[in-house]
Amino acid sequence: MHDILSNFINLDAITILYLFGVGFVGGLVSGFIGSGGAFVLTPGMMSLGVPGLVAVASNMCHKFPKALVGALKRAKYGQVDVKLGIVLGISAEAGVLYGAQIQENIKKTFGDAGSNLYVSVAFVVILATVGGFVLYDAWRTYKSGNSQTAETTGKLAKWVQSINIPGTMVYFKSIDARVSILFTIPLGFSTGMLAATIAVGGFIGVPAMIYVLGAPSLMASATELVIAFVMGLGGSLKYAMHGLVDIRLAMIILAGSLFGIQLGAIGTTYVKPFMIKVVMGLIMVIVLFSRGLMVPVYLAQLGLIEKLSEGTVSLLKTTSFAIMIFALMLGAFIVLRAMWQGRQAERLQHATGALEHGKV
Amino acid sequence: MAHSSTKKKPVGAMIVMGIISAALYATLLVKQDVVNSTFAQGGLYALLPIITAFVFSYFHGTFTGHFWTVLGVEASKKKMEVK
Numbered sequence: 001m002h003d004i005l006s007n008f009i010n011l012d013a014i015t016i017l018y019l020f021g022v023g024f025v026g027g028l029v030s031g032f033i034g035s036g037g038a039f040v041l042t043p044g045m046m047s048l049g050v051p052g053l054v055a056v057a058s059n060m061c062h063k064f065p066k067a068l069v070g071a072l073k074r075a076k077y078g079q080v081d082v083k084l085g086i087v088l089g090i091s092a093e094a095g096v097l098y099g100a101q102i103q104e105n106i107k108k109t110f111g112d113a114g115s116n117l118y119v120s121v122a123f124v125v126i127l128a129t130v131g132g133f134v135l136y137d138a139w140r141t142y143k144s145g146n147s148q149t150a151e152t153t154g155k156l157a158k159w160v161q162s163i164n165i166p167g168t169m170v171y172f173k174s175i176d177a178r179v180s181i182l183f184t185i186p187l188g189f190s191t192g193m194l195a196a197t198i199a200v201g202g203f204i205g206v207p208a209m210i211y212v213l214g215a216p217s218l219m220a221s222a223t224e225l226v227i228a229f230v231m232g233l234g235g236s237l238k239y240a241m242h243g244l245v246d247i248r249l250a251m252i253i254l255a256g257s258l259f260g261i262q263l264g265a266i267g268t269t270y271v272k273p274f275m276i277k278v279v280m281g282l283i284m285v286i287v288l289f290s291r292g293l294m295v296p297v298y299l300a301q302l303g304l305i306e307k308l309s310e311g312t313v314s315l316l317k318t319t320s321f322a323i324m325i326f327a328l329m330l331g332a333f334i335v336l337r338a339m340w341q342g343r344q345a346e347r348l349q350h351a352t353g354a355l356e357h358g359k360v
Numbered sequence: 361m362a363h364s365s366t367k368k369k370p371v372g373a374m375i376v377m378g379i380i381s382a383a384l385y386a387t388l389l390v391k392q393d394v395v396n397s398t399f400a401q402g403g404l405y406a407l408l409p410i411i412t413a414f415v416f417s418y419f420h421g422t423f424t425g426h427f428w429t430v431l432g433v434e435a436s437k438k439k440m441e442v443k
Contacts, residue, residue: 008396011389061409065417073425077435236413240399240406247399247409248392251416255385258417258424266428269436346436 007054008246015048016252022328023062023256029331030257031070031264033280034224035202037257038063039287040328042199043321045249054246057239059199061250064232066257071225073265079218081174084209085226087181088188092201092227093234095192103196113301120298122197123291130207131284137211138277151273157214174209174219187212188227195231202228203284210277217276218268260332267335270342275334283331290323374426381420388412 009015022044026037038059045055074080107115153161161177168180187208195201202224209220239245268276293316300308308316388395399408428434 008400011392061413065413065421069417069421069424072421233410237406237410240409241402243400243402243405245399245406245409247395247412248388250409250413251385251388254413254416255420258421259427262421262424262428263433266433266435342436346438 007051007244008248009049011248011252018048019045019249019252020256023253024260025256025328025332026253027066027070027257027260028264028267028335029260029279029283029328030066030225030228031073031261032221032267032335033202033276033283033331034206034221035200035228036280036283036331037328038199040324041253043324047321050246050249053239054244054249056199057236057244058246058249059253060232060239061236061245061247062253062257064229064236065254066261067225067228067232069258070261070265071222071229073262074222074225074268077222077265077269079222079268080226081172081215081219081223082226083170084172084174084184084213084215085223086230087170087184088191088205088209088223089227089230091185091188092192092195092205092231095189095194095201096196096231096235097192098189099193099196102193110302113298117295117298117302119197120291120294122194124288124295126194126198126203127284127288127291130203131281131288133211134207134277135281135285138274138281141274141277151216153214154211156212157210160212161214172213172215174215174223175213177214179213183212191227192231195235201231203280206276206280217273221268221276221280263339264335267339267342270346271338275338279331279334282334283327286327286330287324290320290327293320293323369430370426371430374423374430377419377423377426381416381423384416384419 022037022041026041029036041059041062042052042055045058046052050058071080071085075082103115103118106118110117157175160183161175161179163180163183164178165180165182168182169178170181170184171178187205191201191205191208194204202221205224205227206217206220209215209223210217215223236245296305297308297313297316299305300313399405399412
């Protein structure tokens, strides 16, 4: 138990404020796109001296109650598909366990540097392909001038919806169609695997619901909160059984993130659906550069390239972390700006309406 | 904000939930040594952080919800349904 207790850092006012602030911004983005924040929170806690596993465990223990509050809020706006969230969430749980096992095996075989390299390469490959596509799709919608109209179902989603495998078909309200769970299981599993690897399963989960299943962006991002709740609850219990959750860290981050997630959820009611893709795609692509910068550091540690000087390593690490914070701040800025503009437009419309009806 | 002015704002509920939330956080931080040594025992004690998370999210989540409502930050009246 002494070993376990030595995992827990001393908290001072600055640390508390820092965690509260990052929690708020992370919550704001999560409330809007369904996930995010963890990629800054985990390294952020580690920079305070929290051991890696305790940082992952504590982050997870703040994630599930946050996701619950966000999901309940967005359910009020009719954006949540609980059934889809639970079906994907259960398979995601299996993905988390498998992903964690792979991580452990890589760590055993190749050490910390090998494990970090695996995480960074997963970040770069997935964020480049999926993030690039999400951003491209948002850009295409914006350029086509159709950003005001309802989203249309893509070709892949139409094909998935057209496949009928007897005994496996389930109706989902967000898609308004029956889809075989043989499609949802691998999607949930990949979401969980990604969550276990880079801590943000939503970077797979949300695009998968939009492009593979055909769910509208708003519903996909809201349903991701249900998946995050299911995954986070199971994960937290697993880590807590090993005494790895620092409940103080988790609850302080939660304090900030519950302010943020309410605001992010409210924000979704003011924006055009393609804004979800804009925020998600931008964050993914910026984070990709952040992680990409760390690849040479791990390659050098593994002896695969020439050794880097200490100054270079430190510069790369600092730049990488700064870019991640920038990604989160930019996401939060876009959400707040879009919300502000939406509110202004609605007020103007309200005032015009009142004038027309001779109320003023 | 313009539309919410006609509706009664949950100021009382926000204050009550805020006090409960602040008391929970104060207890957690003041008693952090006892909390850490108990919660980190693992096994069945794993339920303690989970229950704590649910309790905090209920009180603090309700407080933050009321907080934005009282400030006048509310969902758009137009788009309550997605489909």
